[in-house]
Amino acid sequence: MATPLSASTVLAALKAEGVRVVEVGNWRTHNRNSRGAWGPLNGSIVHHTVTKGTTSTVFLCRDGYDDLPGPLCHGMIAKDGVVHMVGWGRANHAGGGDPKVLEQVIAESYGTRPTPPTKGNANGVDGNARFYGWECENLGDGKDPWPKAQYDAIVRVQAALCRAHGWSAKSVIGHLEWSSDKIDPRGFSMADLRADVAERLAHPASWSPGSSSTTPSKQEEDPMAGITKKDIFDAVWKTDAIGAPSDAVDFKTNPNWQPQSILKDVQARIRRMDKTLAAQSAAITALAGQVGKGTDTGAVVAAVEAAIERAVIDVNINTKEA
Numbered sequence: 001m002a003t004p005l006s007a008s009t010v011l012a013a014l015k016a017e018g019v020r021v022v023e024v025g026n027w028r029t030h031n032r033n034s035r036g037a038w039g040p041l042n043g044s045i046v047h048h049t050v051t052k053g054t055t056s057t058v059f060l061c062r063d064g065y066d067d068l069p070g071p072l073c074h075g076m077i078a079k080d081g082v083v084h085m086v087g088w089g090r091a092n093h094a095g096g097g098d099p100k101v102l103e104q105v106i107a108e109s110y111g112t113r114p115t116p117p118t119k120g121n122a123n124g125v126d127g128n129a130r131f132y133g134w135e136c137e138n139l140g141d142g143k144d145p146w147p148k149a150q151y152d153a154i155v156r157v158q159a160a161l162c163r164a165h166g167w168s169a170k171s172v173i174g175h176l177e178w179s180s181d182k183i184d185p186r187g188f189s190m191a192d193l194r195a196d197v198a199e200r201l202a203h204p205a206s207w208s209p210g211s212s213s214t215t216p217s218k219q220e221e222d223p224m225a226g227i228t229k230k231d232i233f234d235a236v237w238k239t240d241a242i243g244a245p246s247d248a249v250d251f252k253t254n255p256n257w258q259p260q261s262i263l264k265d266v267q268a269r270i271r272r273m274d275k276t277l278a279a280q281s282a283a284i285t286a287l288a289g290q291v292g293k294g295t296d297t298g299a300v301v302a303a304v305e306a307a308i309e310r311a312v313i314d315v316n317i318n319t320k321e322a
Helices: 007-016 054-063 099-107 148-165 190-201 229-238 260-290 297-321
Strands: 021-023 043-048 075-077 083-085 131-136 172-174
Touching: 007 021, 007 148, 043 148, 054 075, 054 083, 075 148, 131 148, 148 172, 148 190, 172 190
Parallel strands: 021 083, 043 131, 043 172, 075 131
Antiparallel strands: 075 083
């Protein structure tokens, strides 16, 4: 259990963790403290908003609606990773939840996830007094993507709170792990999120994956890692009905072949086609002008073939010079 961080302290903690923050209006004093206690705090809950559009979502989280006044969380984490602070103090975000889950979070005693909740908003214990709350912009349909910047911000926000309070990642839960009648957040695993928070907590607050000699997390992996030049060669030239460039006919016997050879060959092909088309067009235009003037058809055909041959030779010369 812990005393809630002050607005200034949490703001400093978030920024130290590398979170981009926008302060919305009077967020430092905007709360529901007149309706009940806020604290001692035992953890942080992650939600999804079931909305689309950052601006409208920020206003909803700040002001709430007729049946549920705002603030509906402490910060709204947008798709671009920016965290909009909308309130500080008691907020209408957690509602009722399972007391057994609360015990496990306080003791940080569960395995990969808390015991599935059997109590919900109507018959559970007050979670608004016990948890920080973070709404994340997402439709919650299991299809709306979670951009890398947004997911990274979620991890950083939770790590900042855990670091400030001396908690482990097990103090971070999803709304669906707190209340039996909730499904959020949907689209990623809370067990995976906690693993990523734990990874951050093993480093200084300023740490970013890939910024040191440490191994990048799965969020930072290079999608081209492990792909060789031969993989590219086989994928392009052996699966498509395209002849290989002259300098890459046999990959095994030509160690100088490079992936950029593909682009050079395509460029040469396009140049040849452009030149050929131009030559044909010029020849056809000339032919059209001679119709009815007694022109020898054989001579016209020979002229067209000669023009095309000159164009191809010109392209080959230019390509070699390039």
